[in-house]
Amino acid sequence: AEKQREISVSEFFVKNRHLLGFDNKQKALLTAVRECVDNSLDACEEAGILPELRIEIRELAEERFRIAVEDNGPGIVKAQIPKIFGKLLYGSKFHRLKQQRGQQGIGVSAAGMYGQLTTGKPVTIVSRTSPQAAPHLFEVTVDTRKNQPLVLKEEKTEWEKAHGTRVEIEMEASYKKGRRSVDDYVEQTALSNPHCRVLYSPPGQETITYERAVHELPEEAKEIKPHPYGVELGRLMRMFQDSQDRHISTALKNDFSRLTPKVVDDILKIAGVSPKARPRDLDTPAIERVHKAFTKVKIMAPPTNCLSPVGEEALLKGLRLRFKADYYDAVTRPPAVYRGNPFQVEVALAHGGSLPAEELIEVFRFANRVPLQYQASACAVTKAVLSVDWRSYGMQMSKGALPTGPMVLMLHIASVWVPFTSESKEAIAHYPEIVKELRLALMEVGRRLGLHIRRGKREAAEAKKR
Amino acid sequence: AEKQREISVSEFFVKNRHLLGFDNKQKALLTAVRECVDNSLDACEEAGILPELRIEIRELAEERFRIAVEDNGPGIVKAQIPKIFGKLLYGSKFHRLKQQRGQQGIGVSAAGMYGQLTTGKPVTIVSRTSPQAAPHLFEVTVDTRKNQPLVLKEEKTEWEKAHGTRVEIEMEASYKKGRRSVDDYVEQTALSNPHCRVLYSPPGQETITYERAVHELPEEAKEIKPHPYGVELGRLMRMFQDSQDRHISTALKNDFSRLTPKVVDDILKIAGVSPKARPRDLDTPAIERVHKAFTKVKIMAPPTNCLSPVGEEALLKGLRLRFKADYYDAVTRPPAVYRGNPFQVEVALAHGGSLPAEELIEVFRFANRVPLQYQASACAVTKAVLSVDWRSYGMQMSKGALPTGPMVLMLHIASVWVPFTSESKEAIAHYPEIVKELRLALMEVGRRLGLHIRRGKREAAEAKKR
Numbered sequence: 001a002e003k004q005r006e007i008s009v010s011e012f013f014v015k016n017r018h019l020l021g022f023d024n025k026q027k028a029l030l031t032a033v034r035e036c037v038d039n040s041l042d043a044c045e046e047a048g049i050l051p052e053l054r055i056e057i058r059e060l061a062e063e064r065f066r067i068a069v070e071d072n073g074p075g076i077v078k079a080q081i082p083k084i085f086g087k088l089l090y091g092s093k094f095h096r097l098k099q100q101r102g103q104q105g106i107g108v109s110a111a112g113m114y115g116q117l118t119t120g121k122p123v124t125i126v127s128r129t130s131p132q133a134a135p136h137l138f139e140v141t142v143d144t145r146k147n148q149p150l151v152l153k154e155e156k157t158e159w160e161k162a163h164g165t166r167v168e169i170e171m172e173a174s175y176k177k178g179r180r181s182v183d184d185y186v187e188q189t190a191l192s193n194p195h196c197r198v199l200y201s202p203p204g205q206e207t208i209t210y211e212r213a214v215h216e217l218p219e220e221a222k223e224i225k226p227h228p229y230g231v232e233l234g235r236l237m238r239m240f241q242d243s244q245d246r247h248i249s250t251a252l253k254n255d256f257s258r259l260t261p262k263v264v265d266d267i268l269k270i271a272g273v274s275p276k277a278r279p280r281d282l283d284t285p286a287i288e289r290v291h292k293a294f295t296k297v298k299i300m301a302p303p304t305n306c307l308s309p310v311g312e313e314a315l316l317k318g319l320r321l322r323f324k325a326d327y328y329d330a331v332t333r334p335p336a337v338y339r340g341n342p343f344q345v346e347v348a349l350a351h352g353g354s355l356p357a358e359e360l361i362e363v364f365r366f367a368n369r370v371p372l373q374y375q376a377s378a379c380a381v382t383k384a385v386l387s388v389d390w391r392s393y394g395m396q397m398s399k400g401a402l403p404t405g406p407m408v409l410m411l412h413i414a415s416v417w418v419p420f421t422s423e424s425k426e427a428i429a430h431y432p433e434i435v436k437e438l439r440l441a442l443m444e445v446g447r448r449l450g451l452h453i454r455r456g457k458r459e460a461a462e463a464k465k466r
Numbered sequence: 467a468e469k470q471r472e473i474s475v476s477e478f479f480v481k482n483r484h485l486l487g488f489d490n491k492q493k494a495l496l497t498a499v500r501e502c503v504d505n506s507l508d509a510c511e512e513a514g515i516l517p518e519l520r521i522e523i524r525e526l527a528e529e530r531f532r533i534a535v536e537d538n539g540p541g542i543v544k545a546q547i548p549k550i551f552g553k554l555l556y557g558s559k560f561h562r563l564k565q566q567r568g569q570q571g572i573g574v575s576a577a578g579m580y581g582q583l584t585t586g587k588p589v590t591i592v593s594r595t596s597p598q599a600a601p602h603l604f605e606v607t608v609d610t611r612k613n614q615p616l617v618l619k620e621e622k623t624e625w626e627k628a629h630g631t632r633v634e635i636e637m638e639a640s641y642k643k644g645r646r647s648v649d650d651y652v653e654q655t656a657l658s659n660p661h662c663r664v665l666y667s668p669p670g671q672e673t674i675t676y677e678r679a680v681h682e683l684p685e686e687a688k689e690i691k692p693h694p695y696g697v698e699l700g701r702l703m704r705m706f707q708d709s710q711d712r713h714i715s716t717a718l719k720n721d722f723s724r725l726t727p728k729v730v731d732d733i734l735k736i737a738g739v740s741p742k743a744r745p746r747d748l749d750t751p752a753i754e755r756v757h758k759a760f761t762k763v764k765i766m767a768p769p770t771n772c773l774s775p776v777g778e779e780a781l782l783k784g785l786r787l788r789f790k791a792d793y794y795d796a797v798t799r800p801p802a803v804y805r806g807n808p809f810q811v812e813v814a815l816a817h818g819g820s821l822p823a824e825e826l827i828e829v830f831r832f833a834n835r836v837p838l839q840y841q842a843s844a845c846a847v848t849k850a851v852l853s854v855d856w857r858s859y860g861m862q863m864s865k866g867a868l869p870t871g872p873m874v875l876m877l878h879i880a881s882v883w884v885p886f887t888s889e890s891k892e893a894i895a896h897y898p899e900i901v902k903e904l905r906l907a908l909m910e911v912g913r914r915l916g917l918h919i920r921r922g923k924r925e926a927a928e929a930k931k932r
């Protein structure tokens with residue numbers, strides 16, 4: 001009987017801004033820029049536009065910055081601007097299974113909310129959907145008590161761009177150079193998105209231009225239905241309840257990826273359910289039998305076109321550009337599934353050369369092409385690297401630590417839904433299927449590295465004899 | 467203009483059940499039991515009742531369990547039962563600053579939702595608020611599309627208890643013994659809550675009874691107002707906007723902890739704001755000046771009565787019961803503040819004796835008296851332990867790994883709001899103030915350990931000479 005109350009999503013996340021990646025001032029700058037850049041790249045790619053991004057960071061006072069991210073994307077219709085920027089859990093990417101950088105409907109509203117929390121200032125948005133449409137300027141804040149947008153300003157404006165979006169946020173932040181800096185993030189982003197042109201203006205410095213290295217968009221990942229493997233019973237029950245199909249056989253074919261008519265027949269036979277049964281009328285025991293039958297038939301792996309891996313060639317090229325090693329290797333695993341979600345793991349490795357031999361190895365992590373700069377210790381990627389016995393491949397490794405040696409590892413997970421350890425999207429959750437795939441990829445390149453290291457030692461030993 | 471949609475909290479957390487601690491079957495069992503036990507302990511302590519808990523885990527089929535947690539607490543009024551169990555972000559603990567195990571309004575609804583997701587079964591609740599009131603039985607599910615409860619059953623029932631609550635959840639889970647098992651959790655919980663009597667029935671085994679070791683409740687932590695240190699500008703603006711006080715001087719005294727009339731006068735003088743100004747009428751520049759002035763005056767540390775640390779004596783006693791070492795030490799730091807939230811760090815250490823000398827040290831973590839069993843690598847506690855140079859205290863330590871040696875560390879953080887790395891409440895977020903306090907506590911016991919180890923080596927060396 002105590003004061004039981006509803007808690008709004010925005011109230012919850014103000015109190016928990018560390019869950020969104022805003023735990024300290026240096027990270028806040030990086031997270032805000034990343035959320036805006038991710039949105040711009042997603043929007044351009046979805047609209048079939050070669051992205052051109054402008055990223056500006058101005059220092060207004062000590063620890064007070066104004067960031068601006070501008071793109072040449074499709075723009076946002078004015079009716080949607082308030083909710084997109086002023087409401088958490090609102091967006092276009094959550095309800096479909098498609099590999100994109102964004103997925104939660106939180107990112108940019110969270111960045112704006114952090115700006116508002118630390119400076120009281122609204123987010124400023126300028127957007128235009130076509131040369132015929134007028135550009136609009138908005139100033140939006142989040143009413144954190146109700147998770148609703150408050151529009152402080154809305155007006156037509158002048159803008160030289162034909163279409164696109166510009167987002168400005170004033171916030172308390174800290175700008176540092178070097179490792180995990182926003183400079184490093186912008187550079188890594190430009191390198192891993194060679195189809196994008198980036199004009200980057202760091203505080204008090206000349207604009208740096210990263211020109212396009214390729215002039216076509218990467219193959220766009222297709223949206224798909226969930227794969228049956230790993231879908232929970234309760235989710236299946238929900239899908240059948242919501243299904244408009246008259247027959248369960250049609251529902252299964254339509255609602256899932258890789259359920260061919262033959263496989264659907266087998267499933268329903270094993271489950272003892274008529275193909276003509278109406279999905280909404282099935283009782284729980286019948287749905288349980290269908291759910292069990294999923295695991296008793298052979299279902300094809302998901303189609304590769306729903307994922308957009310970087311590819312071994314591009315991974316090797318990226319490694320060679322950044323590191324002077326004497327051995328390079330890469331592997332892209334075939335698609336796998338966890339909880340109905342297709343995913344794909346890739347690993348690239350560089351060894352020897354001018355890499356420091358007495359240091360712990362460096363591990364670079366990416367998810368859906370976005371570099372992960374924080375929470376390495378929480379990440380499934382790190383867990384997988386630590387779980388491999390690198391000594392069996394000829395490297396030094398103390399208990400409980402990364403191996404020591406002249407090596408760089410780059411790991412990428414592509415998925416229609418990346419399971420992160422928190423809403424800040426900084427580290428990968430430890431789903432067993434994902435850790436398993438990471439280990440398989442690591443052991444594959446590890447074995448080949450082992451051969452290389454052994455061969456190197458043999459040759460060194462023979463050279464010594466002569 | 468793509469399909470922009472609102473995402474319900476429950477939909478979001480179904481897709482992200484790993485954020486709630488339900489990523490795999492073994493963890494799911496532990497998380498569900500923990501969320502129910504936490505609620506029972508909080509409820510009993512708040513109502514001034516010496517807790518008696520019954521924890522039952524029945525195996526219905528392979529990987530299918532029915533858990534039940536029953537308490538002798540104050541019970542829940544029937545009007546509130548649907549929302550408490552069928553709606554996420556609904557509870558009595560979020561909006562007040564008081565040290566309790568629960569804080570988010572998510573825990574038990576998440577456990578029920580996971581049960582429903584994996585078995586389709588509702589949560590069953592029996593509750594009674596007094597011998598005069600009739601016990602009520604409910605079966606509740608979460609309508610995940612709308613984050614609303616669905617009551618499948620509601621009826622008066624018979625129950626021998628005078629008051630209390632019984633929660634039953636059927637779920638897919640896995641029961642393992644040993645490290646991080648639910649048996650281990652129940653034992654640790656009984657040990658760290660000596661005022662609680664626990665009857666524990668593991669699957670297919672005899673009931674284990676943990677009798678009370680003490681017969682009074684621990685000192686209850688007082689609810690407080692936020693401390694000014696670390697409160698963000700936007701939060702201050704919100705507080706003034708919502709304030710019913712006619713004068714800012716009254717608002718400051720009432721809305722914050724440790725703002726005495728003298729300190730309030732100083733703050734307003736420095737800020738150039740009249741004590742009679744109405745909080746709602748202050749403009750942003752004025753509030754910014756007040757916000758800056760907070761950092762220019764000396765404000766007392768928070769009162770100790772808003773935190774309930776375990777205490778050095780109880781920590782040492784707990785260590786001595788569990789480990790046969792030859793050296794024990796403990797320290798409880800004074801209260802500190804991060805983001806307006808008082809918190810307190812305690813560390814206990816055991817060394818030597820029969821602890822294994824060639825293993826990495828063991829680290830036990832607690833938050834608000836709840837053992838944290840997972841995500842050690844993500845935790846600020848682990849980060850703090852790794853950041854201390856244990857070699858300077860005479861221990862072995864490889865780069866990037868925990869120290870090696872016959873040592874156990876137990877760390878506890880008590881706070882009015884514990885910042886966790888995700889909604890599963892498994893690891894502590896890395897707020898700089900918290901990591902700093904952890905390090906200070908660790909270095910304090912580390913230094914004393916160093917003296918002890920050096921003395922031991924000296925004595926061994928002298929003994930050798932003779």
Ligand SMILES: Nc1ncnc2c1ncn2[C@@H]1O[C@H](COP(=O)(O)OP(=O)(O)OP(=O)(O)O)[C@@H](O)[C@H]1O
Nearest residue numbers: 039043084091092093102103104105106107108165
């Ligand atoms: N620059 C942009 N151009 C076009 N559309 C955009 C742009 N930025 C955001 N949007 C739209 O606004 C929606 C909400 O963005 P937001 O960053 O809050 O969430 P998200 O990208 O869907 O998920 P996440 O929380 O993972 O970032 C997006 O789904 C997208 O449809």
Ligand SMILES: Nc1ncnc2c1ncn2[C@@H]1O[C@H](COP(=O)(O)OP(=O)(O)OP(=O)(O)O)[C@@H](O)[C@H]1O
Nearest residue numbers: 505509550557558559568569570571572573574631
């Ligand atoms: N056994 C119980 N006896 C009395 N009240 C209870 C009991 N269990 C839950 N409640 C009430 O239900 C509310 C919601 O519980 P829930 O576990 O969902 O959230 P919480 O405990 O507030 O926070 P958290 O998500 O951190 O656990 C609690 O705040 C408490 O008021």
Ligand SMILES: [Mg+2]
Nearest residue numbers: 039102107108
């Ligand atoms: Mg986004």
Ligand SMILES: [Mg+2]
Nearest residue numbers: 505568573574
């Ligand atoms: Mg709870």
